[in-house]
Amino acid sequence: MSALKKPDTEAREFLFTRDDFVRIKQLIYRHAGISLSDAKTDMVYSRIGRRLRALDILSFKQYLDRLEQQNDADEWQAFTNALTTNLTSFFREEHHFPILAEHLVKLAAGKAGRPLRIWCSAASTGEEPYSIAMTACEAFNTLHPPVSIVATDIDTNVLATAAAGVYPVDRIKKMDAARVRRFFEKGTGKHDGLVRMKKGLRELIQFHQLNLLDAQWPFREPFDVIFCRNVMIYFDKPTQGKIIEKFITLMHEESLLLAGHSENFLYVSDQLQLLGKTVYKLKTNGVARSSLFTHRKTT
Numbered sequence: 001m002s003a004l005k006k007p008d009t010e011a012r013e014f015l016f017t018r019d020d021f022v023r024i025k026q027l028i029y030r031h032a033g034i035s036l037s038d039a040k041t042d043m044v045y046s047r048i049g050r051r052l053r054a055l056d057i058l059s060f061k062q063y064l065d066r067l068e069q070q071n072d073a074d075e076w077q078a079f080t081n082a083l084t085t086n087l088t089s090f091f092r093e094e095h096h097f098p099i100l101a102e103h104l105v106k107l108a109a110g111k112a113g114r115p116l117r118i119w120c121s122a123a124s125t126g127e128e129p130y131s132i133a134m135t136a137c138e139a140f141n142t143l144h145p146p147v148s149i150v151a152t153d154i155d156t157n158v159l160a161t162a163a164a165g166v167y168p169v170d171r172i173k174k175m176d177a178a179r180v181r182r183f184f185e186k187g188t189g190k191h192d193g194l195v196r197m198k199k200g201l202r203e204l205i206q207f208h209q210l211n212l213l214d215a216q217w218p219f220r221e222p223f224d225v226i227f228c229r230n231v232m233i234y235f236d237k238p239t240q241g242k243i244i245e246k247f248i249t250l251m252h253e254e255s256l257l258l259a260g261h262s263e264n265f266l267y268v269s270d271q272l273q274l275l276g277k278t279v280y281k282l283k284t285n286g287v288a289r290s291s292l293f294t295h296r297k298t299t
């Protein structure tokens, strides 16, 4: 198989063939559900090339043989981290946050006494779960809102950033000043140019690694709100369908499931209804799934 050349015929640093690309495509699909199109060839070369450089390996074939033969969990994680796309921002797709606030207040009024459960299932570097936490604080006008937020992602690097809650100040340049004062502290000295989420807000969120493709998820009780935004676009329809089926087992009649702007879950499930603005709930004539849950204490 001939080596893939850059379009300008500039020689590549590492030997990278079409077979190597196809092999990477199959491995990441099996491992993370991510479907890579041929248009991602250069992206794959550049991101996995960094692993070859770090390990002092000269060909993709050698790297992939090593990955598969040694079955080293850390290298599998580095391989996966290299191939995820983590674009996110604070209050991305802003229209969802007033809907979230209204929903939380309504549920709290009806079910006082238990924290509202929110799962942010592709949390990336944390901007989304922190936007959820800020929304909850604002909705209940307290830094201790009655919510429990779990934020997960497959990528351990982005989760470490999320848990630290430290961002370049540019990330919040469009944010309302009162919000910034309430929820962020500004870095000084060697931290100049950085902001950190205040401790109280960080403590509202539990960060865990979770692969949406895993056969078992560590949750038993339903969530009141599930954010699954801008991750399904990386999966094919059969994979989306399996994940949605599992989300459905973690929803009750009033739960909301929020998708990204270009994602449509009606194509992969007939158990959901669209409320508008890519917000879904269970169909009212669906099984009353909340009754399937015992109220055991789990994550």
Ligand SMILES: C[S@@+](CC[C@H](N)C(=O)[O-])C[C@H]1O[C@@H](n2cnc3c(N)ncnc32)[C@H](O)[C@@H]1O
Residues within 6 Å of the ligand: 032, 033, 034, 084, 085, 086, 087, 088, 089, 092, 121, 122, 123, 124, 125, 128, 152, 153, 154, 155, 158, 210, 211, 212, 213, 228, 229, 230, 231, 234, 260
């Ligand atoms: C483009 S970001 C979206 C972040 C955020 N939800 C938003 O809308 O701004 C997609 C995230 O999905 C994560 N991801 C990709 N495959 C995954 C999988 N199989 N399980 C869990 N997370 C996954 C990536 O690591 C990445 O952080």
